[in-house]
Amino acid sequence: MSVDAHHHVWDLSVRDQDWITGPELEPIRRTFTIADLERQARPVGVDRTVLVQTVTVAEETPEFLALAERNEIVAGVVGWTDLTSADVAETLARLRELPGGSYLRGIRHQVQGEADPEWLLRPDVRRGLAAVADAGLVYDLLVLPHQLPACVKAAQSLPALTFVLDHLGKPPIASGTLEPWASHIRALAALPNTVCKLSGMVTEADWKTWRVEDLRPYTDTVVDAFGPSRLMFGSDWPVCTLAASYADVSDTAAVLTRGLRDDERHQIFEDTATRVYRL
Numbered sequence: 492m493s494v495d496a497h498h499h500v501w502d503l504s505v506r507d508q509d510w511i512t513g514p515e516l517e518p519i520r521r522t523f524t525i526a527d528l529e530r531q532a533r534p535v536g537v538d539r540t541v542l543v544q545t546v547t548v549a550e551e552t553p554e555f556l557a558l559a560e561r562n563e564i565v566a567g568v569v570g571w572t573d574l575t576s577a578d579v580a581e582t583l584a585r586l587r588e589l590p591g592g593s594y595l596r597g598i599r600h601q602v603q604g605e606a607d608p609e610w611l612l613r614p615d616v617r618r619g620l621a622a623v624a625d626a627g628l629v630y631d632l633l634v635l636p637h638q639l640p641a642c643v644k645a646a647q648s649l650p651a652l653t654f655v656l657d658h659l660g661k662p663p664i665a666s667g668t669l670e671p672w673a674s675h676i677r678a679l680a681a682l683p684n685t686v687c688k689l690s691g692m693v694t695e696a697d698w699k700t701w702r703v704e705d706l707r708p709y710t711d712t713v714v715d716a717f718g719p720s721r722l723m724f725g726s727d728w729p730v731c732t733l734a735a736s737y738a739d740v741s742d743t744a745a746v747l748t749r750g751l752r753d754d755e756r757h758q759i760f761e762d763t764a765t766r767v768y769r770l
Contacts, residue, residue, distance in 0.1 A: 497725025531737035560591030574619030624652035639675035658691025690725030
């Protein structure tokens with residue numbers, strides 16, 4: 492394992508993370524730094540990571556780019572910009588001119604929080620996605636299962652844009668339900684411009700009682716649908732710590748992929764992320 496394709500940091504002295512609410516999330520209502528990440532990632536062999544946006548605030552992306560420039564472990568940044576804006580292309584060009592701008596690899600928006608299940612298909616959003624493609628960046632999909640059909644349509648309409656599905660599309664692991672999530676996954680994976688992150692599973696399971704076998708049907712589904720060459724490991728640290736440590740998440744991913752060939756595991760834990768995010 493050498494690449495973690497999905498993690499976060501935040502500093503509550505700089506800005507609030509307004510999504511961290513309620514007693515269940517209280518354990519992660521504190522500052523998490525790159526140094527904190529390194530203490531978790533280095534011991535399991537991770538030496539390159541992708542830092543992913545956390546809030547829909549324009550100032551966060553320049554901060555993350557500067558962090559990437561100062562910290563060797565961060566090899567790429569997935570930032571945020573308002574896709575509905577008329578000047579997405581200009582904004583992306585400006586971001587690339589900033590300190591660390593060369594580390595910008597993708598854009599993400601919390602689509603999971605949008606009330607419209609077809610938000611991705613809005614004309615203004617589609618125009619923004621086309622600008623992301625024109626800039627040579629990828630687009631990370633943070634969605635819920637009922638939003639996956641819109642992801643399929645968006646990916647079909649923009650074949651030049653690589654769509655990276657975060658957290659397997661958040662399947663209902665705690666309930667053990669596979670359908671209709673699995674069918675939506677297969678439809679998305681049928682498109683060649685889609686990739687999936689093997690990430691975020693422990694927090695979709697029961698945080699206190701989950702077992703590796705609870706996750707296996709979901710892992711098997713995405714391995715079968717996407718294949719190892721379009722799968723990449725992500726820790727989702729520090730959100731994962733609500734249910735498991737960094738080491739537990741990496742060990743679990745290793746166990747779940749133990750039946751694959753060495754070269755296939757290498758794709759999941761290094762090659763796919765390196766290629767897709769141009770690390």
